Amino acid sequence: MKEKGNKCVKDGNYAEAELHYTDAIKLDPQNPSLYSNRSLAFLKMQQFHFALEDAKQTLKLKPEWAKGYFRKAEVEYATYHFNDALLSYKMALQLQPEDQSIMDAIRRATLGRQKDRKADEQIPWLGAGIGIIVGVTIVIGEHAFTQKPTLGHPILMALLTIGIAMLGYGIARGFRYWVKCQRKALLQPPVDLFDDGKDEAAETAEEEIKGGGGERGHRYTKAQARQRFKKGKSS
Incomplete structure (x- = not known):
């Protein structure tokens, strides 16, 4: 799946590459290079939110990898967040001090920040x-x-x-x-046009709260049940 994705990237078929990388991630979810590659595919499709999330996941799985910071910086540069991009590029350079491509990217981001100011x-x-x-x-x-x-x-x-x-x-x-x-x-998640405002898991949590347990008899609104579910999910 990864090799198919790489071939699609070389051919400029980024949408298909993203699908192959996603299939590969399902098989090997702890592989940082898959998220890095998919981040590039998302970036080429200008889906910046997803590109940034994959770059962050790359760093989460392998924080000492310069490419993770480079991917993150590329997304930040593409969305004109020049200060953030410079910080990420410099983190990458600390891990790979002799990498000429990172040095060139730092100069490019510095010039972009100067023009913006x-x-x-x-x-x-x-x-x-x-x-x-x-x-x-x-x-x-x-x-x-x-x-x-x-x-x-x-x-x-x-x-x-x-x-x-x-x-x-x-x-x-x-x-x-x-x-x-x-x-x-540009970095905000896209609007889900098919979201009808219902959360199946939140509905289940609401029913459980209504039906039994230590809080029997206490009725929660759907919004309250959804909020409680999200808190439980984040913890």
Whole structure:
């Protein structure tokens, strides 16, 4: 199964590769290389949440393996989490100090972080500059095409221009904030469109709570039963 998955990756058939790796994991769930390979397949399909989870599972099974940190870093870099990516790349480099590919990845992530920070600094001021141009255009247009301009006083002209410039600055900052939120969403689990809100195991837990044991006679809502089941599962 692993070899079939590797062949599919080489051929660029990542969806089929993921299926082969999943079958292999069912047969050998403690093999970290299978999770690492499947993480790569998920990454190529831009299923970043699953790619990150497999990278974390790789590290859980083999924390001293540099490839686990490298896989994790690749997902973080692809989703523009440059600080996290640099930390993961550096952990990988500590385990393999002479690996040129890791060094190149660190330089790439460092450059990406620098560009991102520069965008955070420059784009709001770019919005302000556009606002100034729009404000000046409005003032000039009003004086050119109206006989009695409402913005006759220089102070009014300046206030209008400054106001539009501030609006452009705020819009640009809001845009950057929206971009950051979109990047965070890349690592969130996808929405299950087929989830009808029912949890079979939670329903079973609810029935058990209702039917017997030390808490006989105490009725729980479905939400409470589901919460109790999840707590028991996590413990």
